Amino acid sequence: MNAQNLASGSAYFIAKETELPVTTVLSVLVDNEPGVLARVIGLFSGRGYNIESLTVSETEHEQHLSRITIVTRGTPHILDQIRHQLERIVPVHRVVDLSVRADELGQSGPIQRELALVKVAGLGEHRNEALRLADAFHAKVSDATTEHFIFEITGKGSKIDQFIAIMKPLGLVEICRTGVAAMNRGPRGM
Amino acid sequence: MTAEKLASESHSSQRREMTGAEMVVQALIDQGVTDIFGYPGGAVLPIYDELFQQDRINHILVRHEQGAGHAAEGYARSTGKVGVMLVTSGPGATNAVTPLQDALMDSIPLVCISGQVPTSLIGSDAFQECDTVGITRPCTKHNWLVKDVNDLARVLHEAFHVAKTGRPGPVLVDVPKDVQFATGIYTPPEVSPRTSYHPRIQGDIEAIKQAVALMLTAKRPVIYSGGGVINSGNEASKLLRELVELTNFPITSTLMGLGAYPASGKNWLGMLGMHGTYEANMTMHDCDVMVNIGARFDDRITGRISGFSPNSKKIHIDIDPSSINKAVRVDVPVIGDVAHVLEDMIRLIRASSTKPDEKAMGAWWSQIDKWRSRKSLSYTRNKDVIMPQYALERLYALTKDRDTYITTEVGQHQMWAAQFYHFEKPNRWMTSGGLGTMGYGLPAALGVQIAHPDSLVIDIAGDASVQMNMQEMSAAVQYEAPIKIFILNNQYMGMVRQWQQLLHGNRLSHSYTEALPDFVKLAEAYGGHGIRCEKPGDLDDAIQEMIDVKKPVLFDCRVANLANCFPMIPSGKAHNEMLLPDEATDDAVANAIDAKGRQLV
Numbered sequence A: 001m002n003a004q005n006l007a008s009g010s011a012y013f014i015a016k017e018t019e020l021p022v023t024t025v026l027s028v029l030v031d032n033e034p035g036v037l038a039r040v041i042g043l044f045s046g047r048g049y050n051i052e053s054l055t056v057s058e059t060e061h062e063q064h065l066s067r068i069t070i071v072t073r074g075t076p077h078i079l080d081q082i083r084h085q086l087e088r089i090v091p092v093h094r095v096v097d098l099s100v101r102a103d104e105l106g107q108s109g110p111i112q113r114e115l116a117l118v119k120v121a122g123l124g125e126h127r128n129e130a131l132r133l134a135d136a137f138h139a140k141v142s143d144a145t146t147e148h149f150i151f152e153i154t155g156k157g158s159k160i161d162q163f164i165a166i167m168k169p170l171g172l173v174e175i176c177r178t179g180v181a182a183m184n185r186g187p188r189g190m
Numbered sequence B: 001m002t003a004e005k006l007a008s009e010s011h012s013s014q015r016r017e018m019t020g021a022e023m024v025v026q027a028l029i030d031q032g033v034t035d036i037f038g039y040p041g042g043a044v045l046p047i048y049d050e051l052f053q054q055d056r057i058n059h060i061l062v063r064h065e066q067g068a069g070h071a072a073e074g075y076a077r078s079t080g081k082v083g084v085m086l087v088t089s090g091p092g093a094t095n096a097v098t099p100l101q102d103a104l105m106d107s108i109p110l111v112c113i114s115g116q117v118p119t120s121l122i123g124s125d126a127f128q129e130c131d132t133v134g135i136t137r138p139c140t141k142h143n144w145l146v147k148d149v150n151d152l153a154r155v156l157h158e159a160f161h162v163a164k165t166g167r168p169g170p171v172l173v174d175v176p177k178d179v180q181f182a183t184g185i186y187t188p189p190e191v192s193p194r195t196s197y198h199p200r201i202q203g204d205i206e207a208i209k210q211a212v213a214l215m216l217t218a219k220r221p222v223i224y225s226g227g228g229v230i231n232s233g234n235e236a237s238k239l240l241r242e243l244v245e246l247t248n249f250p251i252t253s254t255l256m257g258l259g260a261y262p263a264s265g266k267n268w269l270g271m272l273g274m275h276g277t278y279e280a281n282m283t284m285h286d287c288d289v290m291v292n293i294g295a296r297f298d299d300r301i302t303g304r305i306s307g308f309s310p311n312s313k314k315i316h317i318d319i320d321p322s323s324i325n326k327a328v329r330v331d332v333p334v335i336g337d338v339a340h341v342l343e344d345m346i347r348l349i350r351a352s353s354t355k356p357d358e359k360a361m362g363a364w365w366s367q368i369d370k371w372r373s374r375k376s377l378s379y380t381r382n383k384d385v386i387m388p389q390y391a392l393e394r395l396y397a398l399t400k401d402r403d404t405y406i407t408t409e410v411g412q413h414q415m416w417a418a419q420f421y422h423f424e425k426p427n428r429w430m431t432s433g434g435l436g437t438m439g440y441g442l443p444a445a446l447g448v449q450i451a452h453p454d455s456l457v458i459d460i461a462g463d464a465s466v467q468m469n470m471q472e473m474s475a476a477v478q479y480e481a482p483i484k485i486f487i488l489n490n491q492y493m494g495m496v497r498q499w500q501q502l503l504h505g506n507r508l509s510h511s512y513t514e515a516l517p518d519f520v521k522l523a524e525a526y527g528g529h530g531i532r533c534e535k536p537g538d539l540d541d542a543i544q545e546m547i548d549v550k551k552p553v554l555f556d557c558r559v560a561n562l563a564n565c566f567p568m569i570p571s572g573k574a575h576n577e578m579l580l581p582d583e584a585t586d587d588a589v590a591n592a593i594d595a596k597g598r599q600l601v
């Protein structure tokens, strides 16, 4: 919280923050060139903004465009600053706050999906239980021996959190998550 | 110029094959660059070899890369052109970091070209290698590492474009040595280099209409102008003057905007902010409509945000959307270039049937005149000791009718310079505002003098700051740049001491400068001219001598050691809680900032 206040302008006359922080999803369209991710991340660390999740990948090959999806948290004022600061970065084409956009469209929020690989090792009843629950969560088995499974699960972050929590007592070994991919509902692009 | 020569020159800027090093020089020529500031080293030798074999680019050899950067900043700020610096890899590049950050904070257009180790060695901890683009990423507007000679010309042109358009700033192009040697195709400057970069120039007309409506119904308006007016160019200053004339609004400016509106203008309130005048700060505090033109609500201006002009509607004209609502929330943002927006604004005001409320304006001006009569810049003269304010009053009186440019270092002398030197034109005042870089003023003066060889260029300096880039005296002597370094020598880091008095129980920890050099001998050692003045009565003659000498001068002006800079808004306080000079007794100073305020600074 404090770091966010500092980032909002003055390091010297620190005003009490009265707004409440909210979580939002930003879509950032950038030229896919060396250093662009460092510029975006450097902006967040340099100005004391939060990154809760980050995904990046080239999305339009011929135009060399990448789409970066960032889940961040801050007061509406800070989120506005983040958007404008991102827009200043020379290779950044567009920044859309998907959550704000969803509000404008009268929607509950953008579609957000994450993929996770979850490795669970165990024998006997634990093993059966893990498989049964994975099925209930629509997780796929991507790899298995008699001693382990790797489940592949896609969904909202909260669903994956829940799945991981359930697997914990059943022999959870390791997790890898992609971070959030997101877009707004409806026919229009960003 | 002969027809053939013209033809061959225009030919030179066409697509053709050349080495990377040649491209650097060609791109500079095609960008209209005539002077650059630099320092050689292994990784830029091919470029230096090209510089040697031509005479269109004048290279100024500095004595430290930081000096090159500040010189390029002074050059840029005093001409409105892009400043250019050339440095080698490793230590050359790291020495450039301070001026790059300085230029970033003050929106100065700068192109830094740095050498880099050969591409194949990047990442191997090669001799004089550093991650230059990594180190300078946060202190440039943008930077590039060029790995293919065929990209070099395009990148260089793009670098100039990015540096000078939108909100101006520093950029850096890192050129590995093998790319300098390699041969490729040079391409001349393009019009629109990349689609992701498109600063907004024209203001939204609906927003401007809203602003005008607000201005014309104001009863207690004020214009708060800033460095953005200078950035926007001469036209912007002209339009600002026209706007003031048209509306009769009072006008104040930040440190960075001095000269955009003439200090002799009748609506001028003086600078605002921490060390601004009483009338400027009170007008800001009590106004009902504030028109911010190219300023960024810096914390030296606002004081305590909750107490900052609490009852006004705020209009903010700025080219950078991230400046809007950053520190202070505004009611009518107008994103665009100052000159473009003011043009629309003035047209709409002229066309409007509503006119400023003369009765209300009359009352407002008589209130302002009461604040003015408080004479917040007054000080007590002394027969035996030169008061720093007096020194600047005399400097101003003896140089104002000349073609003068002023630079400063950082400290009390800088604030006194802002208060006591009065600027009639833009681009005459070069100071490090945002970063507050001691050591800026001397090399900046060198840069200004290179751009204006026949003008009088004075660095108003402090005894501590001036030692930070003193080595550039040597460059000034080499290039016969007769810069005048007017040192207000109080034998203290006065500004630090003032804060220690305010905040730290008068414990003057390491703010006294023991063992100052003999500035007169130092000047002579460099091949310049030294002057010392200790008595108020000798001052005018000494200043006249300084002006007349056609050499770089170090002027050791011995001033009252313990003078402090007022007025001052102590930290944690609002604009209407200023500490004025006649109230600033030792007790008042010691107790000006309460425990809460102390934590804030």
Ligand SMILES: Cc1cc2nc3c(=O)[nH]c(=O)nc-3n(C[C@H](O)[C@H](O)[C@H](O)COP(=O)(O)OP(=O)(O)OC[C@H]3O[C@@H](n4cnc5c(N)ncnc54)[C@H](O)[C@@H]3O)c2cc1C
Residues within 6 Å of the ligand: B105, B106, B107, B166, B167, B168, B225, B226, B227, B228, B229, B231, B232, B233, B253, B254, B255, B256, B257, B271, B272, B273, B274, B275, B276, B294, B295, B296, B297, B298, B300, B301, B317, B318, B319, B320, B323, B336, B337, B338, B339, B410, B411, B414, B415, B432, B433, B434, B435, B436, B437, B495
């Ligand atoms: C010891 C010390 C004491 C100081 N005390 C004071 C003080 O008492 N008073 C004071 O005023 N300052 C003071 N300063 C300076 C202060 O720190 C800031 O540098 C200064 O106030 C900022 O000036 P500015 O708001 O005009 O912004 P600048 O830094 O000049 O920024 C310009 C603004 O204009 C915008 N802009 C740029 N180009 C354009 C364009 N073409 N069109 C539209 N907008 C444009 C930019 O986006 C930016 O928002 C002090 C500095 C030091 C070192």
Ligand SMILES: Cc1ncc(C[n+]2csc(CCOP(=O)(O)OP(=O)(O)O)c2C)c(N)n1
Residues within 6 Å of the ligand: B409, B410, B411, B412, B413, B414, B436, B437, B438, B439, B461, B462, B463, B464, B465, B466, B488, B490, B492, B493, B494, B495, B496
């Ligand atoms: C590079 C750098 N280091 C430290 C500071 C902190 N600082 C600000 S003013 C000042 C003292 C300046 O002393 P001097 O140049 O003698 O000026 P005076 O205040 O006495 O007029 C210092 C150390 C700074 N601004 N820049």
Ligand SMILES: [Mg+2]
Residues within 6 Å of the ligand: B411, B462, B463, B464, B488, B489, B490, B491, B492, B493, B494
């Ligand atoms: Mg001093």
